[in-house]
Amino acid sequence: MRKATAALPGNHGGTAGQGEDQVGIQVARGGTVVRSGVDIARAGGLWRVTRPWHPGLRPFLRSYAGYWDSGLSPYEARVVPTGRAVVVINLAEPFAQVRRVGAPGAGSGRIGSLVVGLEDSPTMCGHHGGQEAIRLELTPLGAYRLFAVPLGQLTSHVVELQHVLGPWAHLLVERLAATPDWARRFDLLDAVLLDRLGRGPDPAPEVGHAYRLLAGTAGTIPVARMSAEVGWSKSYLIRRFTEQIGLTPKTYGRVLRFDRAMRMLSRGGASLAEISALCGFYDQAHLNREFRALAGTTPGRMLSARRVEGALTL
Incomplete structure (x- = not known):
């Protein structure tokens, strides 16, 4: 080419x-x-x-x-x-x-x-x-x-x-x-x-509803409550959600919480303790662990990273 x-x-x-x-x-x-x-x-x-x-x-x-x-x-x-x-x-x-x-x-x-x-x-x-x-x-x-x-x-x-x-x-x-x-x-x-x-194929309406519930709460809604909302058993919801979304509801919620924390960190104006509380983490130590697990680095290093079209240069 x-x-x-x-x-x-x-x-x-x-x-x-x-x-x-x-x-x-x-x-x-x-x-x-x-x-x-x-x-x-x-x-x-x-x-x-x-x-x-x-x-x-x-x-x-x-x-x-x-x-x-x-x-x-x-x-x-x-x-x-x-x-x-x-x-x-x-x-x-x-x-x-x-x-x-x-x-x-x-x-x-x-x-x-x-x-x-x-x-x-x-x-x-x-x-x-x-x-x-x-x-x-x-x-x-x-x-x-x-x-x-x-x-x-x-x-x-x-x-x-x-x-x-x-x-x-x-x-x-x-x-x-x-x-x-x-x-x-x-x-x-x-x-x-x-x-x-x-x-393209239409996703199941129940999966779409569960996805919107998770996205609308930035990943904080419990899976049991989603299951009750869509009318499926918890195990069946997890299986169908994973098939059509790509992650389990629990993992997808975890990623959404991390993504919200990332965006808040990038905007500035909030402390790590405030971000932890607003994004559904137990405490700042929990936030730090999630950054290491999902990003392989710390919030401080992420803040100093240069952004390049969907990626970070650390």
Whole structure:
């Protein structure tokens, strides 16, 4: 596959460096650049490209953005559990390696476009530099419809995109890479996502209700209460929830509490003791243990980390 340039919309044929120079001038004059319906801004060492999501995609997405890094320096970033599934469509250089922290084995090795199922431990992503990609974060129910497989099969796994979406995924990546205009890239991907989601399986209404209960309480509702609310036995709810969401209700609630604590920590203004109480931890020691288990580090180190499109460089 040829490497796609990072030419800006309306600037066809430019190189990544040329596009970056032009963006840099306009950002310095007043913030985000808007071209051909897309917003381009500097974010965490990357150029990030977004536009308003199609209304038909909004129920299923939590993040949808293109990005590129014109630097050629290798880097390694940590991805922590969020309670969402991730799709990365690589349009240039592939990842050098993706591996779960603490898991046996050497990791994925060289991997291009990929799907990451829901996780309950951190993952390290290594790249040689010069990345260009589109990254999506999907709700578990959105991922269930899009992937059309039981999400339990993808839990804590990183797999090539075509192994989930089929051989046509390779052609999609080639078409996106061959389209330098970001607005047209989003048009193409929107059409594919809408078609696939429209034909995907519907989750069980009871699973959907249980998911909304957990999400609405940031993971603090007891499983027994969810079971009573949806009208299923506790064991049957756990089995069906794990199949269609990818984690057990208890583990998913744990991830949601951690994710809320992460977001509060990032915003600042609250002490660790306050975050512990608000997010449903027994005490600050419990919060620290959960950060070590789910992120492999401490809240203090997470606070000092640099954020890079869904990941952290510690």
